[in-house]
Amino acid sequence: MALEVECPNCGHPYKVKDELAGRKMRCRECSAVISVPAADDDFDLADEELVEEAPKRRARSAGLPAPSPAKPKKDKSRKKSQSGMSTTTKVVLGLAASGLVCVLLCCGWGYWVVSRFRHQIAGDVPVPAGQTFDQWRAGFQTKLIKVGPAPQEYDLETPPTNVQEILYPSAGRILKAWVYRPPGVEDPRPALVFFHGGFAFGSGDLLETCVPFMDAGYVVMAPMLRGENGNPGNYELFLGEVDDARAATQWLAQQPYVEKGRIYTFGHSIGGGVSAVLGLLNDVPIRHSGSSGGLYDHTTFLAWQIDQTVPFENTPAERSVRLLLGHVNHLQHHHYAYIGTEDEGFHDSAESMQQEAGAAEKLTVKMIPGDHFTSFDPAIRDYLQIAEQDRALTAPIDTAP
DSSP states (O other), X not given: OEEEEEOTTTOXXXXXXXGGTTOEEEXXXXXXXXXXXXXXXXXXXXXXXXXXXXXXXXXXXXXXXXXXXXXXXXXXXXXXXXXXXXXXXXXXHHHHHHTHHHHHHHHXXXXXXXXXXXXXXXXXXXXXXXXXXXXXXXXXXXXXXXXXXXXXXXXXXXXXXXXXXXXXXXXXXXXXXXXXXXXXXXXXXXXXXEEOSTTSOOTHHHHTTTHHHHHTTOEEEEEOOTTSTTOSSOOOSSXXXXXXXXXXXXXXXXXXXXXXXXXXXXXXXXXXXXXXXXXXXXXXOOSEEEEESOOOOHHHHHHHGXXXXXXBOOOHHHHHXXXXXXXXGGOSXXXXXXXXXXXGGGHHHHXXXXXXXXXXXXXXXXXXXXXXXXTHHHHHHXXXXXXXXXXXXXXXXXXXX
16 A cells, blocks of 8 residues: 655655655755655645655745656566665664663764765775776766656746757767857856756746856856756666766856856755766866755665665665765865755765865855755855855866867
C-alpha cells in the first residue's frame, strides 16, 4: 500500500512505499525534508505536526507560476531496496545503541563525527592518487538505468528584447541558451552564467532571477543543458550536464562583447549543484563560482531514488563523481556556497565540506536568513558584491580557452 505525502515546501505530491512510514525523505524538486507519517496515523497533509519545514510554499520564485513536473514513470526493472531504513538512520541507531552518541555530543564535536561517519558509510569515493578530479571524471563510465529527457515539463518561450536565444556546442550536441546583453553598451562587459533550479528552464530563471546582475550591466547567459527544454541528450543528473555547463562558459568567453577574465557562475538548487561541481573541472574560464542551496551529498541521491529521480546505478562511485563533497581540495576556483538558515537539508553537507582539506582556501560557506527559496535573493545580491569587489581589486586576465 502506497502512502500519499506532499512536500511542505513546494507542494509536490509523492506516493511512497509503506515501509518508509515514520521516516524522512528529501523532495526531488526543492530538496526540502519531508516527514512520512506512520502508516497507522490519521493525518492531514496540512497538519503542521507532520512537517519540519516552514509552511507550504510553491516552487517558483514570487510572481512566477510553478512548473508542472513530469511524473516519472515507474521502472519495473529497478531492484527494490534491501531495506526501507536509510543509511543515516542505521548509523544513528547503531551509535545510539552503544551510547556513543551521548558521549560525543557531550564533547561538543559529536555532530561532526556522526556527520562524517554517515558520509563514509554512504560511500565517499576519493579521486585516485596521482589524478585530478577532472581526469578521474573523464575516465568514468556512468551506467544509466533510465534513458531519456529531464523529468520536468517545459514551455516553448520566445526571448524578449535584449535577450537572444543562441546555440552552443557540447560533446557533439547543439544546445540552447538565452543570453542577455545590456542595451546601448558597446564595450565588453563582465558576465554571469546562471544555472537554473529544477530540471527545466523558464523565462523567469533569467528575467527575474538574474535582475541584480542585469541591472549592474553584466552579460547574463542562462544555458539549457542536455535533455532539457527539447535539447538532445539524456538526463544524467550532475554528470553530463556539468560538461554542458563548461561548454556554455567556454562559448561565452569567446564572445567579443564579454570582458575576458571577468566571467562568474551561479546557480540555485539543482543549478547550484551544477555550479559547485563545475568548479572542480579544468579549462573553465571563470574567476570563481557560487551556489544557493546546492551543496548536495550522498543522502540526496538515496532519497531521490524513492521517487525514481536518479537515472543512474546508485553506487558510491556514481554519486561521488557528481558531488563537490569529498573533493573540495580539487576545486580549481574558489566557490561561494550560500545556505538558508531554514534550509536544514543542506546544513550537514555544508559543515562536512568545511572540514575537508583545502576548504579554507577554496570554499566559503555563507548562511543566509530564510529557506530554500527566500534565501536566494539575498544570496545572489551578496555574490554580486563579491564579483564587483573582484573586478575592482584585480586586473583583467585573459582566461579564454
